[in-house]
Amino acid sequence: MLTVWPNSNMTWKPENYCGITTFAAPRNMVWTPDIGIKESIKTEFGTRESPYVLLLSEGSTLSSDVLSLTTACKMDLFRFPFDTQICSITLQSTVYSTEEVQLDVATDKASINLESKEIFQAQGEWELIDINVTKANMSKWIEVNQLIYQITIKRRPLLYVINIIIPVFFFLVLDVASFFIDTNASDIVTFKMTLLLSISVMLLILNDTLPSTADKIPLIGIYCSVIFCLIAISMVESILVNFLKVKGAEKRSVETTSTVNGQDDSVIDQQNPPDSVKDQNEESYTLNRLKQILTECRVATRRKQLSWIRLARIINLTFLVLYIITIIVFMSVLWKLWYYP
Numbered sequence: 319m320l321t322v323w324p325n326s327n328m329t330w331k332p333e334n335y336c337g338i339t340t341f342a343a344p345r346n347m348v349w350t351p352d353i354g355i356k357e358s359i360k361t362e363f364g365t366r367e368s369p370y371v372l373l374l375s376e377g378s379t380l381s382s383d384v385l386s387l388t389t390a391c392k393m394d395l396f397r398f399p400f401d402t403q404i405c406s407i408t409l410q411s412t413v414y415s416t417e418e419v420q421l422d423v424a425t426d427k428a429s430i431n432l433e434s435k436e437i438f439q440a441q442g443e444w445e446l447i448d449i450n451v452t453k454a455n456m457s458k459w460i461e462v463n464q465l466i467y468q469i470t471i472k473r474r475p476l477l478y479v480i481n482i483i484i485p486v487f488f489f490l491v492l493d494v495a496s497f498f499i500d501t502n503a504s505d506i507v508t509f510k511m512t513l514l515l516s517i518s519v520m521l522l523i524l525n526d527t528l529p530s531t532a533d534k535i536p537l538i539g540i541y542c543s544v545i546f547c548l549i550a551i552s553m554v555e556s557i558l559v560n561f562l563k564v565k566g567a568e569k570r571s572v573e574t575t576s577t578v579n580g581q582d583d584s585v586i587d588q589q590n591p592p593d594s595v596k597d598q599n600e601e602s603y604t605l606n607r608l609k610q611i612l613t614e615c616r617v618a619t620r621r622k623q624l625s626w627i628r629l630a631r632i633i634n635l636t637f638l639v640l641y642i643i644t645i646i647v648f649m650s651v652l653w654k655l656w657y658y659p
Contacts, residue, residue: 548644
């Protein structure tokens with residue numbers, strides 16, 4: 319940080335002193351302003367002041383300090399990782415009032431932004447967007463002049479998109495694809511349970527990434543939680559469909575057993591000849607009535623079986639359509655809030 323202030327008592331003509339225009343003097347021999355940073359968090363190696371200041375022949379004093387600054391900045395993580403943050407650095411004097419010390423910028427805003435972006439070339443998580451400088455006065459015990467730097471930075475979201483957003487979306491796509499798997503329903507439930515466990519791991523990673531002091535739930539948290547709930551509801555629907563299909567299969571098993579028993583009885587009756595023709599006619603009439611009753615029960619059972627299976631198919635198809643519509647609406651609204659504020 320370069321600080322320049324006028325010093326009319328230290329002026330000279332360079333031609334009278336062998337053309338010397340600058341002179342390095344010990345800091346403790348020259349008055350220096352006590353400029354501090356309001357948002358600074360004190361650290362052991364926060365500031366390294368140079369032991370010298372530079373005196374200029376026209377009556378100015380220049381001080382160059384190296385700052386390792388740690389500041390407190392309130393962040394809004396609602397649109398994480400597509401968020402833009404504005405942090406302030408406030409320079410002010412702790413002792414001198416506005417009548418004694420006035421702070422001003424040595425260069426214009428365009429030069430500040432150009433030089434800052436040239437320095438801010440590290441390919442890290444943040445990208446420097448803009449630096450705006452304003453002046454203000456603060457009145458507490460005395461009126462103090464302030465110089466406020468508002469720094470606008472934007473997060474680079476590629477890392478979080480690749481590691482969290484895309485994998486969770488693929489889990490949702492796999493869940494939709496599981497409706498078209500022609501296999502046992504228990505295997506589908508196991509597959510969806512694996513998806514739920516995978517999203518749970520993503521939620522744990524997200525919990526370690528985001529601070530727990532946010533005022534609002536970030537959209538990425540809503541994104542993962544809603545997808546988790548959708549897959550859980552889908553798994554419950556698969557369990558219900560499986561239950562209906564199993565119930566229909568049980569009805570079919572009962573029908574097959576009844577048919578076999580009826581056939582066995584007829585065979586046994588044919589192997590035992592009647593005592594008289596009258597008894598034979600009565601038994602034949604009874605057997606025909608029993609066969610008619612069994613046929614009617616079989617038809618009724620088959621209809622009931624088909625009704626359970628048909629109900630399972632209707633529920634599955636209806637849920638799939640509503641599921642896809644819900645996903646499309648949810649993703650559209652979320653993307654609008656996320657990327658287009």
